[in-house]
Amino acid sequence: MIPAAELVILVGLEHEGVTRWDLQDSLEELRLLADTAGAKVVESVIQRLDKPTAPFYIGKGKAEEIAKSSKEKHATSVIFDDELSPAQSRNLEEITHRKVIDRTQLILDIFASRARTREGRLQIELAQLQYLLPRLTGMWSHLSRQTGGIGTRGPGETQLEVDRRRVQDRIARLERELAEVRKHRGIQREGRLRHNWPFISLVGYTNAGKSSLLNRLTGATVEARDRLFETLDPTTRQLTLPNHQKVLLTDTVGFIRKLPHTLIESFKATLEEVQLANLLLHVVDLSHPRHAEQIEAVDAVLGELDAKGKQTIMVFNKCDLVTDPEIVQANLARHPGSVAVSARTGDGMAQLIQELEIRLAAWRMQGRFVIPLTEQALLAEIHRVGHVLDLKYGEASAMITAHIPPELIGRLSKYDAGSPQK
Ligand SMILES: Nc1nc2c(ncn2[C@@H]2O[C@H](COP(=O)(O)OP(=O)(O)OP(=O)(O)O)[C@@H](O)[C@H]2O)c(=O)[nH]1
Ligand SMILES: [Mg+2]
Known part of the structure; x- marks a missing residue:
């Protein structure tokens, strides 16, 4: 963890494929990340090179300049906007005499401070150890080079092996514990599946307003x-649409550009909520100058989760902050079936709910059935998974009019009592 108000210097590299504009945005985001982690940025450094250098990522001269400047400005850490190789981190620490942190580490650090549930904590520790494992090698290899002769095993090497084994053991233990926790969550999920209500997942760039939207829609109180x-930890709430369709809405971790791969891997279980969803609400902060790039970044992560191409409603949020109506119109036109809302003022919620009803129409069919009272289980199931509009008991049967999920239609067909009156 970075202690509060630690002074830091940010470093970004402009190279082929990265324009100055991309970099400026990326550094601005890095500043927000540093800020979130409790650090104070005293300087941002940009260097232009054809490509990153193998030993230092930036040029050696630039690294020396940063060393000087961090001394003058009392910075204790230098944060790089990309993932550094183990060797680059080590070399940069040697030259700057400062703690060197890369974007991945910073994001891992923030996740670690945010995790509340046991599953969240286990997942983040796993991601941190996986990040650390190849870096242990880096930490020790220079020692072993000094101490180990040909055909001998130097003490550095031995220490490295001990450390690696320890980390690997811990990783194995975490994986076992996670499997246990997930079994429990699987049971919860099965419970939800039994109800046969559609799952909706809120996805989007971090800070887009996903939790605010969940709160606005369901009266939940997610921070x-x-x-x-x-x-970080998924929250699921039930929502009943005006047409009585019940849905389950899940809010989960936000995405970001260059989301570390180890994180995606270890959070795959949490993100399963996204994979299982029947419908995604892709929440966009339309007031953000780079909302188009943020949409792309979210799509890229969805791709990694095999969740691209799922039925999606684009929800353009924070419209209360958008001064140019052109921006709203252009985005609505570009994405058919999208809605413009403000989770803060509640504007656009009626349209969003209407759109939800339209997209989920296939989940509801109205039918009228005459069911023998001996079929108690079936009657109970209709009550559980459907929405009963009318119910009359006869001597030996019940006449029931209900909205039911399509997969029940087949089993009910022999009791069909003709089309219902509206
Ligand atoms: N003005 C305005 N602010 C909003 C709106 N929706 C959310 N916010 C603010 O945006 C910030 C982020 O909102 P959250 O709901 O925490 O965003 P999130 O997508 O859940 O963010 P993470 O969980 O960090 O990924 C908060 O300060 C909200 O109050 C909106 O419609 N208008
Ligand atoms: Mg949130």
Whole structure:
């Protein structure tokens, strides 16, 4: 963890494929990340090179300049906007005499401070250890080079092996514990599946307003703050649409550009909520100058989760902050079936709910059935998974008019009593 108000210097590299504009945005985001982690940025450094250098990522001269400047400005850490190789981190620490942190580490650090549930904590520790494992090698290899002769095993090497084994053991234990926790969650999920209500997942860039929207729609009280990665652990709430369709809405971790791969891997279980969803609400902060790039970044992560191409409603949020109506119109036109809302003022919620009803129409069919009272289990199931509009008991049967999920239609067909009156 970075202690509060630690002074830091940010470093970004402009190279082929990265324009100055991309970099400026990326550094601005890095500043927000540093801020979220409790650090104070005293300087941002940009260097232009054809490509990153193998030993230092930036040029050696630049690294020396940063060393000087961090001394003058009392910075204790230098944060790089990309993932560094183990060797680059080590070399940079040697030259700057400062703690060197890369973007991945910073994001891992924030996640670690945010995790609340046992599953969240186990997942983040796993991601941190996986990040650490190849770096242990880096930490020790220079020692073993000094101490180990040909055909001998130097003490550095031995120490490295001990450390590696320890980390690997811990990883194995975490994986076992996670499997246990997940078994429990699987049971919860099966419970939800039994109800046969559609799952909807809120996805979007971090800070887009996913939790605010969940709160606005369901009256939930998920923490919503102007900080990155405020939400880590998924929260599911039930929502009943005006047409009585019940749905389950899940809010989960936000995405970001260059989301570390180890994180995606270890959070795959949490993100399963996204994979299982029948419908995604892709929440976009339309007031953000780079909302188009944020949409792309979210799509890229969805791709990694095999969740691209799922039925999606684009929800353009924070419209109360958008001064140019052109921006709203252009985005609505570009994405058919999208809605413009403000989770803060409640504007656009009626349209969003209407759109939800339209997209989920296939989940509801109205039918009228005459069911023998001996079929108690079936009657109970209709009550559980459907929405009963009318019910009359006869001597030996019940006449029931209900909205039911399509997969029940087949089993009910022999009791069909003709088309219902509206
Ligand atoms: N003005 C305005 N602010 C909003 C709106 N929706 C959310 N916010 C603010 O934006 C910030 C982020 O909102 P959250 O709901 O925490 O965003 P999130 O997408 O859940 O963020 P993470 O969990 O960090 O990924 C908070 O300060 C909200 O109050 C909106 O419609 N208008
Ligand atoms: Mg949130």
